[in-house]
Amino acid sequence: MLPEVPMSADNAMEIQRAAEARRRGLRRIDLRRLGRAALLGPGTRARLPGAIEHLIKVHRARHPQAGPDAVETLRRAYVLAESSHRGQTRKSGDPYITHPLAVTLILAELGAETTTLTASLLHDTVEDTDVTLDQVRNEFGSEVTYLVDGVTKLEKVDHGAAAEPETFRKMLVATGSDVRVMSIKLADRLHNVRTLGVMRPDKQARIAKVTRDVLIPLAERLGVQALKTELEDRVFAILHPAEYARTQAMIAANAEQPDLLAAIAEDLRKVLREADIAAEVAIRPRHAVSVHRLLLKRGGAELGGGDFGRLLVLVGEDADCYAVLGELHTCFTPVIAEFKDFIAAPKFNLYQSLHTAVADDRGRIAEVLVRTRQMHRVAEAGVIALGDPHTAAEHLQSADGTPPPATSGAGRTAAGSAAAEAWGKVDPTQPGWLARLLEWQREAPDPDTFWSALRDDLAQDREITVFTAEGGDASGTIRLPAGASCVDAAYAVHGEGGRRCIGVRVNGRLAPLGTRLRDGDSLQLLLDDAAASRPAAEWLEHATTPAARIAITRWLAEHPAPVDDDQPAAAPAARPTRAASSAPAAQPVAVADLPGAAVRLARCCTPVPPDAVTGFVIRGGAVTVHRVECPSTARMTAAGRTSVPVGWRDVTPAGGYRATVLAEALSRPRLLADLTEVIATEGVGIVSAAVEPPQEHRVRHTYTVELPDPQALAALMRAMRAVPGVYDVYRARPAVTACRS
Numbered sequence: 001m002l003p004e005v006p007m008s009a010d011n012a013m014e015i016q017r018a019a020e021a022r023r024r025g026l027r028r029i030d031l032r033r034l035g036r037a038a039l040l041g042p043g044t045r046a047r048l049p050g051a052i053e054h055l056i057k058v059h060r061a062r063h064p065q066a067g068p069d070a071v072e073t074l075r076r077a078y079v080l081a082e083s084s085h086r087g088q089t090r091k092s093g094d095p096y097i098t099h100p101l102a103v104t105l106i107l108a109e110l111g112a113e114t115t116t117l118t119a120s121l122l123h124d125t126v127e128d129t130d131v132t133l134d135q136v137r138n139e140f141g142s143e144v145t146y147l148v149d150g151v152t153k154l155e156k157v158d159h160g161a162a163a164e165p166e167t168f169r170k171m172l173v174a175t176g177s178d179v180r181v182m183s184i185k186l187a188d189r190l191h192n193v194r195t196l197g198v199m200r201p202d203k204q205a206r207i208a209k210v211t212r213d214v215l216i217p218l219a220e221r222l223g224v225q226a227l228k229t230e231l232e233d234r235v236f237a238i239l240h241p242a243e244y245a246r247t248q249a250m251i252a253a254n255a256e257q258p259d260l261l262a263a264i265a266e267d268l269r270k271v272l273r274e275a276d277i278a279a280e281v282a283i284r285p286r287h288a289v290s291v292h293r294l295l296l297k298r299g300g301a302e303l304g305g306g307d308f309g310r311l312l313v314l315v316g317e318d319a320d321c322y323a324v325l326g327e328l329h330t331c332f333t334p335v336i337a338e339f340k341d342f343i344a345a346p347k348f349n350l351y352q353s354l355h356t357a358v359a360d361d362r363g364r365i366a367e368v369l370v371r372t373r374q375m376h377r378v379a380e381a382g383v384i385a386l387g388d389p390h391t392a393a394e395h396l397q398s399a400d401g402t403p404p405p406a407t408s409g410a411g412r413t414a415a416g417s418a419a420a421e422a423w424g425k426v427d428p429t430q431p432g433w434l435a436r437l438l439e440w441q442r443e444a445p446d447p448d449t450f451w452s453a454l455r456d457d458l459a460q461d462r463e464i465t466v467f468t469a470e471g472g473d474a475s476g477t478i479r480l481p482a483g484a485s486c487v488d489a490a491y492a493v494h495g496e497g498g499r500r501c502i503g504v505r506v507n508g509r510l511a512p513l514g515t516r517l518r519d520g521d522s523l524q525l526l527l528d529d530a531a532a533s534r535p536a537a538e539w540l541e542h543a544t545t546p547a548a549r550i551a552i553t554r555w556l557a558e559h560p561a562p563v564d565d566d567q568p569a570a571a572p573a574a575r576p577t578r579a580a581s582s583a584p585a586a587q588p589v590a591v592a593d594l595p596g597a598a599v600r601l602a603r604c605c606t607p608v609p610p611d612a613v614t615g616f617v618i619r620g621g622a623v624t625v626h627r628v629e630c631p632s633t634a635r636m637t638a639a640g641r642t643s644v645p646v647g648w649r650d651v652t653p654a655g656g657y658r659a660t661v662l663a664e665a666l667s668r669p670r671l672l673a674d675l676t677e678v679i680a681t682e683g684v685g686i687v688s689a690a691v692e693p694p695q696e697h698r699v700r701h702t703y704t705v706e707l708p709d710p711q712a713l714a715a716l717m718r719a720m721r722a723v724p725g726v727y728d729v730y731r732a733r734p735a736v737t738a739c740r741s
Contacts, residue, residue: 063111063114073140106227123147182222186219211235213458224380230287244288281312285309313371315373335357464518486504501526506523536697592615592644608658617644659731661702
């Protein structure tokens with residue numbers, strides 16, 4: 001059993017949150033007082049109860065345009081919630097209505113619009129009272145009903161132990177259509193975690209672990225940092241009370257020391273005033289988990305005064321952010337390794353800001369965040385700052401400053417595109433990570449598989465963009481979690497058809513399927529059209545996304561491999577297409593500018609007319625002819641050997657022309673047979689053939705052939721390239737050490 005959270009640590013958290021609320025101009029909400037106010041009844045329209053009155057005041061502060069209709073809607077939602085929950089109490093003994101009120105106040109403080117607040121007030125009515133979805137629909141419309149239904153838990157009576165994972169699955173599917181569902185769930189979990197102290201330690205730990213593994217990563221992905229940071233601290237206090245207490249003690253001890261950041265902040269304000277840049281400079285204290293992570297990053301080394309917070313600079317326009325950055329790096333000494341530009345390249349959760357670190361003339365280092373006020377709002381509230389995510393009318397402005405027209409139904413697609421335009425081409429209504437999650441969850445019917453895969457997926461905290469000529473969106477891109485491999489990309493683009501992937505080019509070069517992709521890579525997937533294509537068992541070692549792992553595992557289970565499947569198939573013997581004499585073939589006619597000298601063609605590069613060639617005198621006075629690009633040519637020239645001019649005679653030798661060609665291909669059955677058949681069809685004889693063992697599904701064939709005429713070489717190479725699975729055919733390019741004159 002885990003011990004209770006120390007009272008001093010909890011008090012410190014409450015004091016910190018109260019201070020933040022005061023800085024935002026909001027007084028700390030006393031939930032017990034709200035509970036008593038809730039019992040006073042709905043009151044009249046002219047005199048609303050204290051709880052709902054405060055909620056409306058906060059809402060209007062964030063949304064001055066909220067008119068009488070919004071107030072009336074919230075009042076009616078409160079009346080229904082209070083009357084339906086009347087007589088119910090929480091484990092703490094407080095009236096149950098305090099919970100939906102607290103959840104709604106959390107969302108109101110973050111700037112949620114009226115529809116979200118209405119659904120938040122009602123979010124437990126269908127689950128815990130006799131109110132039905134039809135009643136909610138009749139009173140408040142289908143939009144509010146969708147949000148309420150999205151956060152309503154499934155009954156354990158119907159689903160047993162699978163109720164929790166299936167409830168999350170239901171919420172995620174609903175979030176795919178409206179991200180406000182998850183906003184309400186996150187605020188709901190935050191209030192529940194705030195009040196976990198009345199529960200048994202083992203139940204506290206269970207809820208805290210689910211919050212850590214699922215809800216906190218979701219808050220990060222949706223960009224709701226204000227919820228994420230408090231959830232992290234409270235979960236940290238429950239699961240690691242000793243470490244939490246030590247971290248809070250460090251924060252308290254630092255608070256008693258002279259404020260280093262305050263001095264740097266004042267210097268920065270002076271610099272910006274002199275540069276005539278209108279900016280607000282504030283100190284942003286690190287929360288407990290952030291301090292703990294920094295301590296671990298430093299290997300337990302003692303933290304300095306500047307490590308307990310960062311400077312936040314707020315400006316009006318994007319251009320001002322870069323102007324501030326210029327002043328910072330001019331008037332202070334920049335720590336270049338700490339610079340990150342999340343304005344030009346926003347994070348996948350809409351976060352935008354400039355990050356840098358500077359040192360003053362006394363060597364004191366401070367981290368600095370530079371962003372516009374609008375960026376700051378989104379950084380704190382994430383998708384909640386979008387208002388209605390379908391219209392984005394709360395925050396999107398047209399070029400002339402007028403808000404876009406409200407849309408609904410079919411018009412939401414256009415509004416979503418407008419939102420994507422405003423947020424760096426990232427559509428906030430359909431984030432890529434959510435689309436991937438919704439795709440693979442359909443293929444995970446087993447709740448245990450879904451639950452474990454969900455945690456693995458959410459553990460990926462970064463996203464990369466890969467450019468591809470096939471699949472993806474209209475711009476030819478796909479988004480994958482950081483660390484994804486080519487196997488993951490194949491299944492992301494082709495779904496179940498990813499099993500047909502037999503090779504891949506990354507940035508134009510053939511790469512193993514296990515290659516980890518990086519942001520900005522270009523990708524070309526090479527597929528086998530054969531119906532019998534199957535994924536290899538080792539692909540599970542490369543796959544990181546649940547979609548790929550689930551598909552591979554299911555296919556391998558449904559299609560057991562033959563007993564000898566792992567053994568390489570015996571390659572068919574190469575069939576010479578014409579009788580090869582045991583005697584050396586007649587050499588093509590070449591003449592050296594050295595009277596009486598015998599001429600030999602080098603076997604390392606097998607020159608053929610009209611190749612550019614040169615010759616070198618070897619032992620016995622003979623001249624060996626090499627192609628100009630042969631490595632031996634460069635080696636002997638560098639060694640001081642004198643070259644001999646060589647030319648071709650206009651005579652076709654009786655034995656034909658001999659050349660060596662290499663074919664690189666993706667390994668598959670019958671490849672050798674298909675290549676030799678093509679060579680025979682071109683009327684070319686095979687003198688020798690060699691096949692290297694396959695590596696990473698790639699194989700290289702080497703053929704020495706006799707050509708009826710020099711022009712047949714180009715036609716032969718074109719025909720070999722046309723064989724399925726062959727991606728390159730070229731003349732021999734031997735290593736220097738392989739050449740012998």
